Amino acid sequence: MSSQNASSAPTRRHLTGIATLSLPDIQTLLDLSEEEIAVSRSRDKKKSALKGRTQINLFFEASTRTQSSFELAGKRLGADVMNMSVANSSVKKGETLIDTAMTLNAMRPDILVVRHHAAGAVALLAQKVDCSVVNAGDGAHEHPTQALLDALTIRRRMGRVAGLRVAICGDVLHSRVARSNILLLNALGAEVRVIGPSTLLPSGIADMGVTVFRKMEEGLKDADVVMMLRLQRERMEGAFVPSVREYFRQYGLDGDKLSHARAGALVMHPGPMNRGVEIASGIADGPQSVIEEQVEMGVAVRMAVMEWLAGGDGESR
């Protein structure tokens, strides 16, 4: 957490990563999310926090759940929402990104939700446009709303995040979800472990304040939360794992491995899941799984983030 990013006005305009949030910002967002859950659970799922505002979802990478979650969140806040899915152009990616953003910027949106395959692309874009920018995932860098929704899910289920042992398992190397979660869980006082094969653990990961394990049985010992990551094969060039079968044998979450965690430990997955690759179907659908709850919390957190960016939590921007 960088100190210059405490709730001062300029940084309030964007959410590019957990790294740019202060602890009070995080608490504000989680508390506001609780109110948004109530809105989503009511019959009349409407607020007017973003009434008259325009939200554009600009996705340079395919996405189903994140894009639909942001779309619903904006609509429940009363915004006019437009979705733009931009096919991956293999040439002049930098130019395409900025050109597209500037064109949209000229249409005077209030919020731009951006997903891009390059780390840092969203922060770059935030410097160029006049509206608030939300990072919906940039390469292997950050995915802040995912980490916030995970923390919200944990806090609601366990009553707290501080002091809990959370094991993040699998393809940490390619995972923006893992990076954002490590930052957020550490900020909230959890004990964070990462578990995976050496080929899927970034060098220097221990410097992020985590304990590293290469065996699931050891890393999962007494864990309160087991967070599985998708094996991101589309980001792999070459062989990072011997075979999918062998990967599942060593790192796939099944009943045997889960038995090393605390009784009643939460099982989480950001989706989309590869059943039988990183998680057994029976565990994904089992009593300890909170995977569907994560999806519900996703809408609430995105509502909270956009309301907060628009200055709807009582403070001016």
Ligand code: NCD
């Ligand atoms: C995650 C992502 O895109 O980083 N998924 C998501 O936001 N729905 C995780 C993943 O793709 O594995």
